[in-house]
Amino acid sequence: MEMEELLKKINALARKSRAEGLTDEEKEEQAKLRQEYLKLFRAGMESTLNTVYIMDEKGNKKKVTKKH
Numbered sequence: 001m002e003m004e005e006l007l008k009k010i011n012a013l014a015r016k017s018r019a020e021g022l023t024d025e026e027k028e029e030q031a032k033l034r035q036e037y038l039k040l041f042r043a044g045m046e047s048t049l050n051t052v053y054i055m056d057e058k059g060n061k062k063k064v065t066k067k068h
Helices: 003-019 024-049
Strands: 053-055 061-063
Touching: 003 024
Parallel strands: none
Antiparallel strands: 053 061
16 A cells, blocks of 8 residues: 555545544554555665765765664
8 A cells, every 4th residue: 555545545534533533343443554654665765865065164975873
């Protein structure tokens, strides 16, 4: 599922939750959709950061590395 489609579904459930509440099934779906969104977001962010370099004042480039 694409990020835009996920956001539409998440937002629709959020609007329904504020307006009339959600059933238990809808709450489960909302939680799963949010987890899927976070998974896609983190993958995209990691992909972006894999192309980032930091340049010091001397002009030396250093690749950003992942900390654990």
